[in-house]
Amino acid sequence: MITGKNYIGNNLSSKGTKQYNTFNPQLNIKNEHVFTEATAEEIDEAVHLATEAFKVFRSISKEKKATFLNTIADEILALDDFLIKTYCSESGLPEGRAKGERGRTVMQLRMFADLVNEGSWVDATIDTALPNREPAPKPDLRKMYIPLGPVVVFGASNFPLAYSTAGGDTAAAFAAGCPVIVKSHPMHAGTGELVASAIVKAVQKTGMPNGVFSNLNSSGIEVGEQLVKHSGVKAVGFTGSINGGRALYDLAAQRDEPIPVFAEMGSINPVVMLPKSVKHNYERLAKTYASSITLGTGQFCTNPGLILGIKGDDLTNFIIKLSEEIVKIDPTCMLHPNIIKAYDAKRQKAVNQDNLHVAAEYAEDVKTNYARQTVATVSGKAFIDNPTLHQEVFGPYSLVVECESVEELEAIISNLEGQLTGTLIAHDDEAAQYPEIVSALQNRVGRIIFNGVPTGVEVCPSMTHGGPYPSSTDSRFTAVGIHSIKRWVRPFSYQDWPNELLPDELKNENPLGISRLVNNKQTTEKI
16 A cells, blocks of 8 residues: 555654655556655654664664565565556656566575675684784784764666665665665655555564665755765665756765765766677678667666767668667656656757767657657767767667777777776777777776676676766776675774674674685684
8 A cells, every 4th residue: 555654663654744646657547645854853753763773773683684674575575466567657667677677686585685694795804913023923803894874875767666665775785784865756656655665564573773774755956965964874776867966965975974876877887889889780780789778668777878989880880770760769757747858858958068969760650658769970089079968868769880090999988987887899809909998998888898788787796886976976986786885884893802802704703604704814713
């Protein structure tokens, strides 16, 4: 059941007067449920409960924490078709996408359950004392990761499940031992409340402390701003626009106690097509990239918004074929009228720039809230000279840059803002002939793809989903996979601490049986 209320810990609450509806972009009408925005009093209560819950949750056994995460997954699955129908009605996305994203969300929760149940993720490091060392004795030092405290997670517009209420940020924070307060995304508040109800049921079933989770409704930016500025909040996770992420980053930095904001923001994901690859494979590449550009109506942070190649007949053939293929694809619905309004505005701003040519644009009539896919072209010099062309157009849009030389291509890559991904398309052994291009890409992105497409983010330990600013606020961390847990912890050392008072992870007898670095040797043995 959707109530439209906030979850303040385990309890529903609606003390405010500001109300709003979600929107069905397929039907172009408001959805029936009315949601009440959280008040300052409810925000304070949620943070207070989270602060109190942290005192208990931070030390809960790894087995109980794993059970909690698995129970959340079970409760999400128990929502069954109601969750899927709500998701579709609030996003305009198809049922298959909804079920796929639910599967990913459940998988992420179980992945973190396995991680904490095994236990070695805390990176326990022990250097035993050398009391007779000259000229000074060496103390006993033991280090491990400990949780930061209450984390605020902002739901993402384009992933109502996998990057929202019980998505990767929340799962990683719970695994780390941090309570979570979700600032629900207003475009899919119903989906968010349903998932929140699943988390609260899991809290109650597994005996987690009240306040380990809260879900707050918000129609605008005020609730998010209040949360980031609240002294009880110790870290923030965000997926969305550069403007939104940067605003939160600045707010957090201005606090008396600055806190980390791990924001995954804009990216145009450059694709470099080397000359031989274009010459031999332009037809296949055109079909592949027409599909990638339009996948999910272009509403992925890894959408290929920039294609770079060397000017010539072969690249021209690719552009012609890409233009033919992309208009064959039926347009699809965007997430919300505000999303398509922004897409149309940014696309129009881009195509109005001097020296830019529109190579293809879907010209037939489209339904309300459906996007017209567009491909444009520009010279390398015009691209370098015009920073507007470097900005993300969130939707089914891509710009092909025709470079005069390899040197110009390298210069363009080197002067791009930080990106989530870079892709190299090469024929046979061609990649080895362009080490400077590979090096330039590596310096600008978090993940480099060979002969593929950037759309699609595999959830596994080796995935880096992040990159130099502004693709993320800290390129040292990933927002996907088990290592994303490191965003919500800090290293902590014990010096000359009595063994019986140490956490189990650092005790001599290693009661948890985890892998530890002891005197520079990785081992599971006792000391």
